Amino acid sequence: MYRPKSTVEQWRIFQAVVDCGGYAQAAEKLNKSQSSLNHAVAKLQQSLGLSLLEVRGRKAFLTPEGEVFLRRSRKLTHDMENLEQLADVLASGWEPILRIVVEASLPRRPLYQALAEFAPRSRGCRIHLVEAQPAGCRAVVAKQAADLLFACRTFPGVTCLPLAATVYVPVCAPDHPLTRFPAISAHELEHELELVLADGSEQEEGWDRAELRWIINHLHDALSLLRRGIGYAWLPQEVVSPLVDSGQLQQLPMVDLALRKRFTHLILPRATPPGPAASLLLTLTRQHYGIREETTSAS
Template identity: 45%
Template sequence: MTSSYRPRTTIEQWRILQAVVDFGGYAQAAQALNKSQSSMNHAVAKLQDTLGVKLLQVQGRKAELTDIGEVMLRRSRQLTVLVTELEQLAENLKQGWEPEIKLAIEMVFDRNLLLPVLKEFQLHSRGSRLIMEDTVLTGSLETIIHKRADIVITHQVPKGYVGEPIANFQLHLVVSNNHPLAQRNQPLSPDELSQHLQIVIRDTAQKPLEQQGWLRAEQRWTVNNFNEALQLVEAGIGFCWLPPFTIQQSTQLTELQLAGGSHRSGATYLVLPKDEKTGPCARLLYDMLVSELTNSGPFR
């Protein structure tokens, strides 16, 4: 339902009021806006008459805000910023700039590495919304193949796509300090490990490959993310493969030694699923990620 209220003031009147204050007077504002001083006086006078309040008072040769004017000016700045952003958004959309982009991130990737880029990207995003979502195992592949995201950070690149290597990842085998396996002083065999409950992360694919990665565990509880897994591991319920950025949050873990290797590791890649159809905003973020992560990461 739309409101029946009709504004009695205009955006231009508020902009003129702001200019008179910012430039220190009617004459200076008129020169800055390339308008006549009389038109500036008329606009502010009409604004005050319409509202029925005094916004400005002239002290000598300078126009100063009244107490009411201070409040109204502050709120008017919010209004004009919103209008400017709305007009800029329309221009961006006309030029093909996306109103929304999606970045899918394989859960083994440390999001802390993204923060400097995202902080800089926000300054150049022109109001586009950024959606970030976690993907796991074959869910990452599906996101690329079905083009469900504009940019994907993945640990595996499907055939027919190109990935830009950006960082390595590791997973460490851990249990609670109170778990029976924590008392072992020698490497475990895979068969011994399989006799205990494993905490695994849910594959985000619509059609997961049940025999891939950690999903091969017969005794397993499934959770949505590493933080949920960490809680169960700390409670002594099972073991899990966790990344360093999750493990460092806890002092209650013991890293297990597994015959044949206690770490799982690999590389992560940046992929543009839509290739040449990628929009300019997504392309900007992709270029910023490549520049930052390939220059500061292990592949520099």
């Protein structure tokens, strides 16, 4: 079994001597006796079998070996400080991990903005960001398997916060036959292949679907197929607008200008109140969705 030849305190003293330029200056800064610092560095060098410092007059200078060990030791002490700070953070109730689940068809820009603002304040909290289909969202709620869930529907017995309405528009590739029509009716779409974001376990609620449809589990796959001229799809306007502007996709002109809407809800699946990290991310998320007043509801 490996046994360390040195201690973290010895490396801290070694760094202090280097940073302060000598033993006397380091002793004053650390509020220790000069002899104790001399002893600590001497013991460190003896255990390593290397000379790290050379004393010339009242100043200490690094040897070539000392320069190498100084860089490595700074990482060691920095990691130790982070480890001890993490213990303090966890002892205060700060969550080590936040699991976030987002329904596949929903746009995420405000969430990404909230996460970007959360990152420098995360205090070591790790984020698990997962995409799910409606059936998966129901399972998350049933099992209380996430801290935050973004879904199109609400769920009874859990806190549901309304965030924003998402507009869905029909899009296809620029060379798709549907783009030849100056205006398209819902009847004409019934005879075309539709790419539906779902997991195949249930019929989408509220929207009549075409007879010809492919079930696509991920938004990335749907967009890739659309750009290759396969079918059409109703997708979030926020997601497809850059692709329409760049000419990769084309929005279909509907006769009645009927656009489809879904509401994004932020669900708190757990029975216990959110911890401090989840509460911070919740606040940031609501801010980036433009929610100012508390509109919490539990069905």
